[in-house]
Amino acid sequence: xxxxxxxxxxxxxxxxxxxxxxxxxxxxxxxxxxxxxxxxxxxxxxxxxxxxxxxxxxxxxxxxxxxxxxxxxxxxxxxxxxxxxxxxxxxxxxxxxxxxxxxxxxxxxxxxxxxxxxxxxxxxxxxxxxxxxxxxxxxxxxxxxxxxxxxxxxxxxxxxxxxxxxxxxxxxxxxxxxxxxxxxxxxxxxxxxxxxxxxxxxxxxxxxxxxxxxxxxxxxxxxxxxxxxxxxxxxxxxxxxxxxxxxxxxxxxxxxxxxxxxxxxxxxxxxxxxxxxxxxxxxxxxxxxxxxxxxxxxxxxxxxxxxxxxxxxxxxxxxxxxxxxxxxxxxxxxxxxxxxxxxxxxxxxxx
Ligand code: ATP
Ligand code: MG
Numbered sequence: 614x615x616x617x618x619x620x621x622x623x624x625x626x627x628x629x630x631x632x633x634x635x636x637x638x639x640x641x642x643x644x645x646x647x648x649x650x651x652x653x654x655x656x657x658x659x660x661x662x663x664x665x666x667x668x669x670x671x672x673x674x675x676x677x678x679x680x681x682x683x684x685x686x687x688x689x690x691x692x693x694x695x696x697x698x699x700x701x702x703x704x705x706x707x708x709x710x711x712x713x714x715x716x717x718x719x720x721x722x723x724x725x726x727x728x729x730x731x732x733x734x735x736x737x738x739x740x741x742x743x744x745x746x747x748x749x750x751x752x753x754x755x756x757x758x759x760x761x762x763x764x765x766x767x768x769x770x771x772x773x774x775x776x777x778x779x780x781x782x783x784x785x786x787x788x789x790x791x792x793x794x795x796x797x798x799x800x801x802x803x804x805x806x807x808x809x810x811x812x813x814x815x816x817x818x819x820x821x822x823x824x825x826x827x828x829x830x831x832x833x834x835x836x837x838x839x840x841x842x843x844x845x846x847x848x849x850x851x852x853x854x855x856x857x858x859x860x861x862x863x864x865x866x867x868x869x870x871x872x873x874x875x876x877x878x879x880x881x882x883x884x885x886x887x888x889x890x891x892x893x894x895x896x897x898x899x900x901x902x903x904x905x906x907x908x909x910x911x912x913x914x915x916x917x918x919x920x921x922x923x924x925x926x927x928x929x930x931x932x933x934x935x936x937x938x939x940x941x942x943x944x945x946x947x948x949x950x951x952x953x954x955x956x957x958x959x960x961x962x963x964x
Contacts, residue, residue, distance in 0.1 A: 618752035620651035623670035626839040630827035633814035634758030640682040648688040659735040680922035691940030698948035702745035744768040756809040759816035765808040776801030814883030820854040823872030848909040863897025
């Protein structure tokens with residue numbers, strides 16, 4: 614079975630964007646893939662985190678994975694910092710990736726804001742750690758939201774550069790595998806990863822600003838729906854969501870230039886496992902005053918069971934901690950052989 618890796622940062626309350634763009638896809642891949650799902654706490658600390666909040670958020674993301682339906686007995690669920698090989702490979706990739714590549718990363722520019730001199734070095738190097746997260750397992754498929762597309766392209770560039778820089782050593786040691794890069798068949802150590810991004814909710818937008826991504830670290834709670842929001846809060850946030858004054862169009866093309874309408878229709882489609890065309894077949898010509906309550910009811914129906922299960926899981930910390938500990942051991946057992954190869958390939962003496 615192909616190997617999937619993905620992760621979510623423990624940086625706050627999980628949002629509908631995290632659920633539709635990432636976690637729901639994690640669940641769907643379980644039957645056809647071998648999966649490793651990580652709570653990426655070392656990514657979280659690229660901006661300062663209160664230690665107690667970080668621990669709570671780490672358990673909460675793990676609880677959300679389980680509540681959404683990830684089976685930790687069949688797949689691996691753990692927090693990143695337990696498996697030190699992530700950091701070790703990230704250092705190697707700091708030496709493979711080029712400054713120019715990282716300078717082009719838009720997420721750094723957004724997160725660092727105007728005061729770039731004061732951003733942590735970790736925030737700048739973040740995509741190298743992300744590449745290490747994936748490649749330390751030689752994972753081939755990565756389900757993520759659309760905002761991570763650029764980082765996954767960087768992951769492919771890093772894998773290719775490593776494969777090229779050490780191609781002779783890789784061949785001499787017999788550690789290469791044949792893989793297709795575009796049309797070419799090459800021999801390399803790290804796979805060229807495929808992102809899994811598609812779907813109507815690959816980029817869920819803020820409820821306050823249809824041009825901005827919904828984020829768990831956005832200061833405005835009204836901008837997002839949290840997985841743990843009460844029914845009443847979900848309804849209120851959707852009622853207050855920014856929209857334009859027109860009725861919904863009956864064709865998808867009619868959503869062009871209407872980012873807020875497109876966002877709400879995309880959310881409805883994703884929550885109800887239907888296409889945007891189907892949503893507009895039902896709601897085309899209707900006003901938001903009619904569509905919003907239907908969307909709120911649907912969101913509550915889908916999210917409430919997950920929130921309930923998260924609360925149940927969070928009440929007994931020992932179970933979550935056991936899952937993370939066990940997952941960490943299984944992940945380490947996969948990551949260390951990769952690092953042994955990498956040390957050998959690069960000439961780092963460890964004997
Ligand atoms: P932060 O603001 O701290 O970066 P975040 O909401 O962006 O938080 P991440 O932990 O960075 O969450 O991302 C976890 C996963 O959720 C990634 O796969 C990311 O692409 C996906 N994701 C995040 N926001 C959205 C969104 N608005 N729509 C779709 N997917 C999203
Ligand atoms: Mg993010």
